[in-house]
Amino acid sequence: MNIPIITPIQSTTLETKDVKTITFAHPAPVIPGQFYMIWIPGVDEIPMSVSRITLKTKAITFRDVGDATHQLFQLNAGSHIGIRGPYGNGFTIAGKHLLFVGGGTGIAMLAPAIEHARKQKVKTTVIIGVKTHQELFFEQHMKRTGATVYVTTDDGSYGEKGFASDLAATVLKKEHIDAVYTCGPELMMKTLHKLCKHIRFQASLERYMKCAMGLCGQCCVGDGLRVCVDGPIFDGTTLQKITDFGKYHRDAAGRKIMYK
Amino acid sequence: MVDISTTIGSLRIKNPTMLASGIMDEDAGSMHRMIRSGAGAIVTKSIGLHAREGYPNPTVLELEYGLLNAMGLPNPGIDAYEDELQLLKKSRVPIIGSIYGATPDEFARLADTMQHCGAAAVELNVSCPHAKHYGMEVGCDTQLLYKIVTAVTEQVTIPVFVKISPNVTNIVEIASAAEQGNADAIVAINTVKAMKIDLETRQPILANKTGGYSGRAIKPIGVRCIYDLAQHIKLPLIGVGGITTGQDAVEYFMAGASAVQLGSAVYYRGPDVFRAVCTELKDWMSAHGYTNVSQLVGAALP
Ligand SMILES: Cc1cc2nc3c(=O)[nH]c(=O)nc-3n(C[C@H](O)[C@H](O)[C@H](O)COP(=O)(O)OP(=O)(O)OC[C@H]3O[C@@H](n4cnc5c(N)ncnc54)[C@H](O)[C@@H]3O)c2cc1C
Ligand SMILES: Cc1cc2nc3c(=O)[nH]c(=O)nc-3n(C[C@H](O)[C@H](O)[C@H](O)COP(=O)(O)O)c2cc1C
Ligand code: FES
Numbered sequence: 180m181n182i183p184i185i186t187p188i189q190s191t192t193l194e195t196k197d198v199k200t201i202t203f204a205h206p207a208p209v210i211p212g213q214f215y216m217i218w219i220p221g222v223d224e225i226p227m228s229v230s231r232i233t234l235k236t237k238a239i240t241f242r243d244v245g246d247a248t249h250q251l252f253q254l255n256a257g258s259h260i261g262i263r264g265p266y267g268n269g270f271t272i273a274g275k276h277l278l279f280v281g282g283g284t285g286i287a288m289l290a291p292a293i294e295h296a297r298k299q300k301v302k303t304t305v306i307i308g309v310k311t312h313q314e315l316f317f318e319q320h321m322k323r324t325g326a327t328v329y330v331t332t333d334d335g336s337y338g339e340k341g342f343a344s345d346l347a348a349t350v351l352k353k354e355h356i357d358a359v360y361t362c363g364p365e366l367m368m369k370t371l372h373k374l375c376k377h378i379r380f381q382a383s384l385e386r387y388m389k390c391a392m393g394l395c396g397q398c399c400v401g402d403g404l405r406v407c408v409d410g411p412i413f414d415g416t417t418l419q420k421i422t423d424f425g426k427y428h429r430d431a432a433g434r435k436i437m438y439k
Numbered sequence: 440m441v442d443i444s445t446t447i448g449s450l451r452i453k454n455p456t457m458l459a460s461g462i463m464d465e466d467a468g469s470m471h472r473m474i475r476s477g478a479g480a481i482v483t484k485s486i487g488l489h490a491r492e493g494y495p496n497p498t499v500l501e502l503e504y505g506l507l508n509a510m511g512l513p514n515p516g517i518d519a520y521e522d523e524l525q526l527l528k529k530s531r532v533p534i535i536g537s538i539y540g541a542t543p544d545e546f547a548r549l550a551d552t553m554q555h556c557g558a559a560a561v562e563l564n565v566s567c568p569h570a571k572h573y574g575m576e577v578g579c580d581t582q583l584l585y586k587i588v589t590a591v592t593e594q595v596t597i598p599v600f601v602k603i604s605p606n607v608t609n610i611v612e613i614a615s616a617a618e619q620g621n622a623d624a625i626v627a628i629n630t631v632k633a634m635k636i637d638l639e640t641r642q643p644i645l646a647n648k649t650g651g652y653s654g655r656a657i658k659p660i661g662v663r664c665i666y667d668l669a670q671h672i673k674l675p676l677i678g679v680g681g682i683t684t685g686q687d688a689v690e691y692f693m694a695g696a697s698a699v700q701l702g703s704a705v706y707y708r709g710p711d712v713f714r715a716v717c718t719e720l721k722d723w724m725s726a727h728g729y730t731n732v733s734q735l736v737g738a739a740l741p
Contacts, residue, residue, distance in 0.1 A: 181501030184638035205636035216496070220640045259639065390499035395510060395708045396463040396484070403463065403710070405473025431492035433465045433484075433515040 181392060183218035183261025189255050191325075194316035197243045199252050200230060200283060205237040205262060211292035212383060212412045216238065216391050218261025219254075224405075225248035226265025226388045227267065227437065234342060240287035240316075265372030266391050267411045270381055272436040274357025277328075279415060281349050282363020288319045288383060289362055302343040304350060304410030306328070308363065312336040325405070346368040353380070365438050374419055380415035382423070387431055395404030400424065441721045445479075445698050445732045447675045448598050448623045450560055452533060452698065453690065455732055456713045457721075459679050459702035460537040460562060460602070461485065461510065463710065464659035467526035473705075475530050477714035481530075482700060483520070484563040485537040486553075487573075488545055490516035495646040500635055505654030505681070506703045507635055509569045509647035512539060517552050531628055533559030535600065539573050543583075543590035548649045554595045561597060563622075565588065565632035566604035566629035568651045573628075575604045581616040588620025598623035600677065605657075606632045610664050618674055626677040626700065627664045631657050654703035655681045662694045669695025683707055685719025692732060693739035 180419065184337045192200040218224040225247045231238035243252040244416040254260065270292045277296050281289045281378050286307045296303045303326040305384060309315050316356065321328045330338030331346050339346055344367050351374055358379035361368050368382045386406040391406035401421035404413070418424050427435045445455040457480040463469040464484045473481055484506045493513025497558020514520065517538075527534050536553030538561055540546045550561045565584055577583055580702025584601075592599050601617035603610060605628040614625045635642050661680025668676055678696030682688055683704040691699050702710045729735060 180503060182635065182644060183497065183637070185637060202729070218497060218644075220637070222495075223646070261637070261640075261644075278562055331493070389496060389510065389513070390491070390508075392499055392501065392504075392706050393709075394462055394499060394703070395508075396469045397467045399463070399466055401468055403469040403475075405463075427535045429515075430496060432490040432513055434519055 181263060183216065183224065183263045185259050188254055188256050188258050188260060191254070194240060195314055196250070198240060198316055199243070200240040201251070201254070201260070202231065202238040203260070203262060204235060205217055206235050207265070209265045211226050211238055211272070211295050212269035212288065213265035213267045214411065215262055215264035216266065217251065217370070218263070219247055219250045220261060222250045226391060228383070230287040230290055230425045232291045240284070240319060250299045260264060264391070266407055268409070270360055270412050274295050274379065275299065276304070276354060276356055277303045278347065278350060278356045278359045279303065280343050280359065280361040280363065281305070281307050282343050283314070283369045285361070285363035287319070289360060290320065292360060293326055294324050296403055297326055299405070303327070304354070306343045306350070308333065308367070310334065328432050343367060344430070348372055365425050365428070372415060372424070375415055379407050380418070382411050382418060383411045386428055397429070440730065441724045442598040442731050443717060443720055443724070447698050448509035449650055450533060450598055452479040454717050455698040456716050457535070457677070457698060458482055458699045459551070459700035460564065462702045462705050465514070466589050467523040467531070470527060470534070472710060473713070474530060475571055476710045477717060478532065479536055479713070480533045480559070480594060482535045482562055483513055485539045485567065486549065486683045487512065487518050487539050488517055488549060490514065490519065497625055497646060500644060501706070501728040505652050505656035506706060507633055507645065507650045507652055508630065509645045509650035510649050511647060512567060512570045512573060514681070517549055521552065521556055524558070528557045534699060535560045535562050537564050537565040537602070539567065539570070541572050541577060543586045546587045547590040547594040550591045550595045550599070552590070553657040556595050558597060560600055561595065562593065562602050562626060563591060564602055564629070566602050567633040568604060568606055568630055569647055569649055575606060578604055578613060579607055581612060584613065585616045585620045588617050588622050592631060600624045600626050602629055604629045605660050605664055612667050612669055614672045618672055622674060624675040624677055625668060625672060627668060628661045628680045629658070631660060646716050653680065654707065655683055657681050658687060662690055665691055665694040665696050666739065669737055682716070684714070685716050685723050688716060688720050689723055692735035693737070695737045695740060
């Protein structure tokens, strides 16, 4: 069976004015980087990466960007959502010094990977890139793991002014980094990918998803790679062959939408 | 030596396992992958004149014995899809263009473009169980179906396949209308109309409420349809519905199919299912002393 299971929301946390974390009971094991399909009955079902992993509970952290996320945003402890998953492959976390680069809400799905790395006592550097200070979340949470945390803002309202990928370039020059993990706007990830020709690289891709079961073909990139099953995490070598990476994605009808 | 190549009228394919419409076939890259996975032919996603987003999610569920879907015919529209087809022009295996419309004229225009883009055949989707004004709604009206098939066969020179629905009282009557319209083959079956209700929220889970059931659960329905058709229709038949192993394919051949299509099996056994089914088919045939698929076709018929 692969159907949404109605689950009560255990708690919610407002991270910023439009980012919320929803925690629910879910005892099954999950790998950082995997995602759930979240059913808001009567509205839609959307992919959401796991943002917090404990033995008995899991969480998702999301931005209110449209119809389904807006409805989800209104829900509080005790409300019910449908959960299915986890889906996808998840990160492979290995190396002596790791760099994580999260753009926008991207830090949400990197958080469990960072926590995992720190539990293994791996040296970890985290860059959180946001447009402006008001959009920043998970900074303290990441600092508590013992990682070195930097923040960039496009407008300079907090941390370093500039893009996360610019700061990443500086870190990569100064430090010996074994692997880079990223999630965020695709053009940012593309820039990082170019910086990481000789460093192990893993990026989490986002594509419009329907079945999440590797069947409908809606989420495919490159030569038939299904983001829902073969991804959402792809390594540097694979990304090299995905010609659409950083160029376009597809809407619900399968039409190409160029990144700009 | 076992030869598993087969023919559907004038179309020859190197193995009898075709990719069913709507699975991993919305873009050229996906279809490339299915070709690499060993599919003998590719049927494209059902394409219409204009882009369609399809229904909101949930669109696909896995139930105990099969899959339930209500995609709602999402597709980028024939103009955008032409770009994908151009990338497949050099393909080693035949590409069969699945199309849907509401009128004979729409079908004829779509078929014309498919032919122009190098399609080896067209498959008319007159059997989708969950799209208003399309699919089954046109495929259950024998007069309209006859007009559609006639319009398409008069428009194009490539073979015209008609994919029909099991959700009718008399499947032979529908196929006869297609035969009279000069169709070249009948494809059966599309999904079986079905529903899944969530007990906690007391509502159907699919956003569209009803959907189409596929996978192993519907294989006996598909086999029965092919068996009935084989006795009344002279056209070549293509069997679809629940085929997951080489032996499932054998069963369809014995009922009268000359080739088969696989859809849900891509979920159950992964994209490499085509190669696996072909190997199983060859093994079964050699163990039972068959050397050619044609020896199996219709073997179970009275
Ligand atoms: C594997 C994966 C993991 C994700 N994890 C997170 C996460 O942890 N936090 C987070 O905030 N967001 C995440 N997203 C993005 C999230 O799924 C979309 O923001 C959400 O679907 C928007 O739905 P909506 O109805 O609110 O917006 P809409 O108004 O419907 O659309 C806004 C945009 O969201 C995207 N979108 C809509 N529906 C889907 C869908 N079914 N699949 C993919 N994208 C869609 C489209 O690109 C669209 O342009 C993830 C996406 C994927 C593919
Ligand atoms: C997700 C999904 C999408 C489908 N989309 C189409 C479609 O666009 N056009 C069509 O003619 N059939 C479509 N079908 C039906 C299949 O082509 C096939 O007839 C049916 O699933 C039975 O075969 P199976 O049991 O091997 O899946 C779809 C089936 C599934 C599961
Ligand atoms: S969402 Fe259907 S194949 Fe990935």
